[in-house]
Amino acid sequence: xxxxxxxxxxxxxxxxxxxxxxxxxxxxxxxxxxxxxxxxxxxxxxxxxxxxxxxxxxxxxxxxxxxxxxxxxxxxxxxxxxxxxxxxxxxxxxxxxxxxxxxxxxxxxxxxxxxxxxxxxxxxxxxxxxxxxxxxxxxxxxxxxxxxxxxxxxxxxxxxxxxx
Numbered sequence: 001x002x003x004x005x006x007x008x009x010x011x012x013x014x015x016x017x018x019x020x021x022x023x024x025x026x027x028x029x030x031x032x033x034x035x036x037x038x039x040x041x042x043x044x045x046x047x048x049x050x051x052x053x054x055x056x057x058x059x060x061x062x063x064x065x066x067x068x069x070x071x072x073x074x075x076x077x078x079x080x081x082x083x084x085x086x087x088x089x090x091x092x093x094x095x096x097x098x099x100x101x102x103x104x105x106x107x108x109x110x111x112x113x114x115x116x117x118x119x120x121x122x123x124x125x126x127x128x129x130x131x132x133x134x135x136x137x138x139x140x141x142x143x144x145x146x147x148x149x150x151x152x153x154x155x156x157x158x159x160x161x162x163x164x
Contacts, residue, residue, distance in 0.1 A: 046100070063139075078127045088114075095140040096139070110125055129153060134151070135153055136148060
């Protein structure tokens with residue numbers, strides 16, 4: 001006859017809490033809900049995106065101020081300010097400012113059209129960022145040249161997981 005195991009020696013199997021089960025289930029559903037093209041697609045390289053926007057021209061890293069936080073708690077609402085040094089005259093002005101977020105499902109985040117009547121090349125906007133990534137601001141000048149600035153952003157709570 002075997003002796004019974006004393007209660008002090010018995011170790012119960014660790015059980016998952018309801019919270020842990022919900023977290024694991026939600027993560028699985030979120031991953032399964034992504035379209036196959038989103039899961040398998042590799043985003044184009046940042047250099048390719050910049051070349052497409054600038055039509056192959058190499059932008060200069062000058063005359064542009066790109067103000068965006070380096071650490072973002074929520075990717076659904078990221079404030080950005082972009083200023084380009086320009087007299088904004090008929091002969092010398094900013095034509096447009098383009099914002100690229102390389103790891104967003106749609107990397108072309110915004111494009112702002114400007115002209116001499118804008119008065120200043122100064123825009124403020126709120127962006128959505130899918131994950132931690134490099135964000136680039138490119139400005140097209142009336143002279144046909146381009147200027148750019150970029151920033152590496154760390155996002156703690158991602159946005160855009162639905163592909164939009």
